[in-house]
Amino acid sequence: MTTIRHFPFAAHATSTATRFLIHGRGGRLIPRGAGASFWFNPLGATISEVPVEDLEFGAIFPAVTADRQEVSVQAALTVRIVDPEAAARRMDFSVNLGGGEWTSRPLQILHDRIIELARQYAAQAAGALTLEALLADGLVIMRDAISRGLAEETHLAEAGILVAGISVVAVRPDDEIERALQNKVREAIQAESDRATYDRRAQAVDRERAIKENELNNRTELARREAELVELAGANDRRRTEQELERDELRARATVANSRLGVDARVDEIARVAEAENNALAARLSEYNGADLPALLAAIAPEILTAMPRVESLTITPDMLAGAVQKMMNNVREGAAA
Structure with a gap:
């Protein structure tokens, strides 16, 4: 102003x-x-x-x-x-x-x-x-x-x-339209909130499903590894058994071979002993072949007495002695001839 x-x-x-x-x-x-x-x-x-x-x-x-x-x-x-x-x-x-x-x-x-x-x-x-x-x-x-x-x-x-x-x-x-628009917006916001809630629930369900699938996959993988472990343990046991069987077979073969070698050695020894006894018997028989009867009886008398059973008392008659001596001489000649 x-x-x-x-x-x-x-x-x-x-x-x-x-x-x-x-x-x-x-x-x-x-x-x-x-x-x-x-x-x-x-x-x-x-x-x-x-x-x-x-x-x-x-x-x-x-x-x-x-x-x-x-x-x-x-x-x-x-x-x-x-x-x-x-x-x-x-x-x-x-x-x-x-x-x-x-x-x-x-x-x-x-x-x-x-x-x-x-x-x-x-x-x-x-x-x-x-x-x-x-x-x-x-x-x-x-x-x-x-x-x-x-x-x-x-x-x-x-x-x-x-x-x-x-x-x-x-x-x-105006007021009525504004209230209607506010209600529309509120409903839209509520719907968006509900949608967000549903989305969160869906995400929670998806995460839970993923967790369960992960657990199932872990259990499946664990079962598969356990199966592989069992199969590997069975293969190891089978291999161990096979190795033991092979070892037992080798041991049995060695035992049989050793037994066979022992038998062969025993047979060879018996054969050598028998051959030596046959040679000795042949030599004695060749000696007995030219000897007279009294000398022959004197030579074989110890062996005859050794082979005969023990007799506490014996009565020999001339007939019995002559027949027995004659039979023995025949046997000796037949053996020498053979």
């Missing part, structure tokens, strides 16, 4: 750094600048105070989508007056020389004008889209539509007004 002090025949005006003062005198506008301080004659003078700080305008306005659904758009706009003199010519920023307040509501008028334009362009953008598409990318769509529309408004540029920033905070449907 401009501070105006009155003195006799003169007045003094002072503004802040965010307010641009324009002094009107004699049909001419004299720019005094922001934060100006000057003397003026109150008679026939006007002072316009144009704000040069960033003005923040916010509004919530409705729009209808292509599928006839109503949405509310919440937007915030930053407006800046870049040409205060041009703005003072297009809008009434004059102040009361008595107290320094605006004589009208220029900022409210500017707000209504800017918001009405933004509402128009937002409604055009919403009418070209369905509710689903608008809710999906509504913030960007609305911001771009409002920004392009306001940039094309030439009368704003001619009035020295610049829309420095546009922010669309929210695009919301």
Whole structure:
């Protein structure tokens, strides 16, 4: 607000750094600048105070989508007056020389004008889209539509007004549709949660099955190794038995060979003894062949007596002795002849 002090025949005006003062005198506008301080004659003078700080305008306005659904758009706009003199010519920023307040509501008028334009362009953008598409990318769509529309408004540029920033905070449907969409989203989230739960259970089942398969494979591998071990032990026992049988067979063959050698040696010995006895008997018989009977009886009498059983007492008659001696001599001759 401009501070105006009155003195006799003169007045003094002072503004802040965010307010641009324009002094009107004699049909001419004299720019005094922001934060100006000057003397003026109150008679026939006007002072316009144009704000040069960033003005923040916010509004919530409705729009209808292509599928006839109503949405509310919440937007915030930053407006800046870049040409205060041009703005003072297009809008009434004059102040009361008595107290320094605006004589009208220029900022409210500017707000209504800017918001009405933004509402128009937002409604055009919403009418070209369905509710689903608008809710999906509504913030960007609305911001771009409002920004392009306001940039094309030439009368704003001619009035020295610049829309420095546009922010669309929210695009919301009516309460019933929003609750329905929330329920849909909740159901989708719940379904996704249930699906994740089922997936975790399926993964747990798969892991359990994999563990069981691994255990079964381990048991199968253990059984196979045990079978190989049993087969190897059986092969070792069989080989050991075969080796023992071969060893026993070799031992038996050696025993038989030794027995055979002993028998052969015994037979050879008996044969040699028999041959020696036959030679000795032949030699004796050859000696007995030319001997007379008394000498022959005397020679063989010890052997006859040795071969005969022991007799405690014996009575021999001449007849018995002559017959026996004759029979023995016949046997001896037959043996010598053979």
